Amino acid sequence: MRADIVRIYKSVHTWTGILSGMALFIAFYAGALTVFKDPLARWASPPQPATYMPVPLSEAPQLISKTLAVHPPAGRNFTIHLHDEEHVPARMGWEVRDAGGDDHDESSVRRYMATLDAHGTAHVAETQPSAVGAFIDVLHRVVGLPVDNDPNRWVMGVIASLYALALVSGVIVLLPSLVKDLFALRVGKNLKRMWLDAHNVVGIVSLPFHIIMALSAAVFAFHDGIYFVQDKALHDGRWSAGPPQVATAAAARRDPADMLAPLELVARVRAFAPGFQPTSLQYGQVSGPRAVVRVWGKDAAAVSPRARGGFAALDPYSGHLLSTDFMPGQQNTPNLFISSFFSLHMAAFGGTAVQWMYFLLGLAGAWLFYSGNLLWIESRRRRAPRKSQGMPTQRLDTRLMASATTGVCLGCVAGISLTIVGGKWLHGHVSDLSAWHTLLYYGAFFGSIAWAFLRGGARASVHLLWLAAAFTLAIPFTSLLAWGIPALGLWTHTSAASLGVDATALGGALVLAWMARATARRVHAGAPDSVWSAAAPTSPTPGETSADLAGTIMRETTPNAVRR
Amino acid sequence: MARKKHPPIQPDWWSKTLAGLVLGAALALGCSGLFDALNADMPLETRGQLAMWMVPPVWLVALSGVYGFASGARAWLCLGAATALVLGAWLCVRLA
Numbered sequence: 001m002r003a004d005i006v007r008i009y010k011s012v013h014t015w016t017g018i019l020s021g022m023a024l025f026i027a028f029y030a031g032a033l034t035v036f037k038d039p040l041a042r043w044a045s046p047p048q049p050a051t052y053m054p055v056p057l058s059e060a061p062q063l064i065s066k067t068l069a070v071h072p073p074a075g076r077n078f079t080i081h082l083h084d085e086e087h088v089p090a091r092m093g094w095e096v097r098d099a100g101g102d103d104h105d106e107s108s109v110r111r112y113m114a115t116l117d118a119h120g121t122a123h124v125a126e127t128q129p130s131a132v133g134a135f136i137d138v139l140h141r142v143v144g145l146p147v148d149n150d151p152n153r154w155v156m157g158v159i160a161s162l163y164a165l166a167l168v169s170g171v172i173v174l175l176p177s178l179v180k181d182l183f184a185l186r187v188g189k190n191l192k193r194m195w196l197d198a199h200n201v202v203g204i205v206s207l208p209f210h211i212i213m214a215l216s217a218a219v220f221a222f223h224d225g226i227y228f229v230q231d232k233a234l235h236d237g238r239w240s241a242g243p244p245q246v247a248t249a250a251a252a253r254r255d256p257a258d259m260l261a262p263l264e265l266v267a268r269v270r271a272f273a274p275g276f277q278p279t280s281l282q283y284g285q286v287s288g289p290r291a292v293v294r295v296w297g298k299d300a301a302a303v304s305p306r307a308r309g310g311f312a313a314l315d316p317y318s319g320h321l322l323s324t325d326f327m328p329g330q331q332n333t334p335n336l337f338i339s340s341f342f343s344l345h346m347a348a349f350g351g352t353a354v355q356w357m358y359f360l361l362g363l364a365g366a367w368l369f370y371s372g373n374l375l376w377i378e379s380r381r382r383r384a385p386r387k388s389q390g391m392p393t394q395r396l397d398t399r400l401m402a403s404a405t406t407g408v409c410l411g412c413v414a415g416i417s418l419t420i421v422g423g424k425w426l427h428g429h430v431s432d433l434s435a436w437h438t439l440l441y442y443g444a445f446f447g448s449i450a451w452a453f454l455r456g457g458a459r460a461s462v463h464l465l466w467l468a469a470a471f472t473l474a475i476p477f478t479s480l481l482a483w484g485i486p487a488l489g490l491w492t493h494t495s496a497a498s499l500g501v502d503a504t505a506l507g508g509a510l511v512l513a514w515m516a517r518a519t520a521r522r523v524h525a526g527a528p529d530s531v532w533s534a535a536a537p538t539s540p541t542p543g544e545t546s547a548d549l550a551g552t553i554m555r556e557t558t559p560n561a562v563r564r
Numbered sequence: 565m566a567r568k569k570h571p572p573i574q575p576d577w578w579s580k581t582l583a584g585l586v587l588g589a590a591l592a593l594g595c596s597g598l599f600d601a602l603n604a605d606m607p608l609e610t611r612g613q614l615a616m617w618m619v620p621p622v623w624l625v626a627l628s629g630v631y632g633f634a635s636g637a638r639a640w641l642c643l644g645a646a647t648a649l650v651l652g653a654w655l656c657v658r659l660a
Contacts, residue, residue: 005632008573223616227612230600230616334610
């Protein structure tokens with residue numbers, strides 16, 4: 001590799017990295033947690049009221065026909081849930097989308113549920129399921145912005161493109177010394193060398209994961225625009241027109257009471273694909289001529305087209321299989337190809353083991369961007385002259401970057417933990433809990449950034465790490481408290497998924513506390529000629545002689561600026 | 565013939581970035597068009613999705629590779645030629 005190409009790509013890597021690093025930290029940290037969106041929702045969901053009577057799955061046909069009799073519009077699109085989980089409010093539910101709302105915006109969706117009382121009468125009620133999982137997912141999808149809409153997705157797309165450039169340029173810069181550097185983690189006095197080795201090894205080892213994420217994130221951000229252009233340039237408008245409408249004879253309205261029972265439909269799907277584990281039945285247009293039921297589920301041995309799995313489409317009246325285009329393990333090659341992009345981004349293959357792997361890879365990715373910013377700062381460090389007593393002032397841009405990096409990254413960690421635990425404490429005490437999720441997160445996030453700039457990156461990093469550790473510890477502590485003191489009105493779920501959230505948060509809190517202790521040591525006892533020292537001067541001190549300053553300037557302008 | 569020594573690479577940040585963005589987009593659209601035209605027997609639902617998915621990878625490879633060209637002018641020339649070739653091939657397949 002020619003030296004001048006490496007030099008050019010080093011500039012590309014520095015600029016793209018510094019512009020996108022903090023946004024990518026948020027996207028990856030929130031994304032790692034989004035892998036376990038369902039367990040988070042289950043942890044946060046309040047228990048059913050004591051008066052609630054669950055409808056057994058075997059009575060689902062009565063539930064459907066009686067609910068549709070009192071509330072016919074639900075027949076357009078409703079769902080029967082097969083499993084009783086904490087975040088499933090009732091056997092039957094449906095969503096109503098705001099007509100003017102964005103396709104991807106979950107906040108404008110209203111949700112309803114239907115139950116049967118002791119006399120077999122259907123009751124419809126609006127539900128407010130926990131919004132915490134969706135909130136973290138939105139942070140992930142639009143790099144920490146509050147709403148998933150077009151402009152925010154374009155911001156995400158620009159960040160994803162910068163991320164792709166940073167990946168390519170980083171690999172080009174590393175190539176000449178790859179063999180020498182890959183398995184070398186030089187732990188020692190040269191801290192920059194150690195961080196650079198660690199940055200390189202994490203980057204190279206998780207490169208396939210990062211290539212998938214960069215490309216698929218760019219697609220998720222820009223797909224509407226690309227479809228629009230291709231509709232004009234490639235498809236002559238046929239894409240937006242949709243599939244041709246098949247003219248059907250004016251069919252009589254069908255009676256949903258004639259549909260096969262959900263258990264019968266599930267049995268047919270299981271017979272067709274034994275490895276497929278159904279989770280829910282999504283019905284569409286049940287009174288019309290093209291009634292369909294999508295039997296959603298997962299198959300750990302196959303590729304799922306979406307994060308929640310895939311589906312087999314059946315005729316709910318005859319039980320005939322209509323389509324397996326979206327069914328895990330039953331897709332044709334082109335559809336499997338498309339599904340694999342979604343599946344590889346969303347860890348929708350291989351079951352729980354792969355989800356944990358993605359969780360760790362996501363956290364490692366967040367660390368990769370954090371360490372990139374630290375290396376940027378370290379490359380611009382002013383060292384104390386060896387012979388004189390004076391301590392150099394660190395450059396303003398490195399001090400600001402240190403504050404921004406600690407404030408944004410640790411503020412995101414603290415904010416997410418606070419919004420998870422805060423949702424449980426505020427439940428029932430506030431009317432609009434999802435607005436409070438936003439308020440809690442951004443309160444902690446912007447508060448952390450303000451604190452980091454006020455106190456400087458070094459001191460603030462210790463405070464913010466303890467804050468993040470405390471908020472994260474509050475997650476399992478709340479569960480313990482709720483279990484020990486029922487009078488609080490809180491709740492503790494004992495499913496493996498919900499306890500897994502508690503255990504993971506406990507582990508995370510311990511790691512954050514360990515980081516806080518290590519950082520405190522560095523800040524107070526580490527080299528004082530660094531932005532990470534509490535002893536470092538933030539403005540030229542009167543004691544600093546002009547000779548020292550000249551020495552500092554000399555060192556700064558000498559060509560060996562890249563000190564490895 | 566002795567190999568000439570390479571002249572040093574010109575950074576030309578603006579013209580190279582612009583070439584990567586503009587010609588990269590045209591190249592990516594051309595590639596997706598060529599794919600679409602060559603796979604006309606595939607259902608539109610599937611073909612259209614695959615055509616959409618191939619745009620960002622091609623675009624981003626062009627955008628990240630463009631800084632390796634010797635100068636901004638060479639970047640425009642080479643990427644422009646590649647784009648013209650792909651668009652020309654697409655036109656031929658469409659007319660054929």
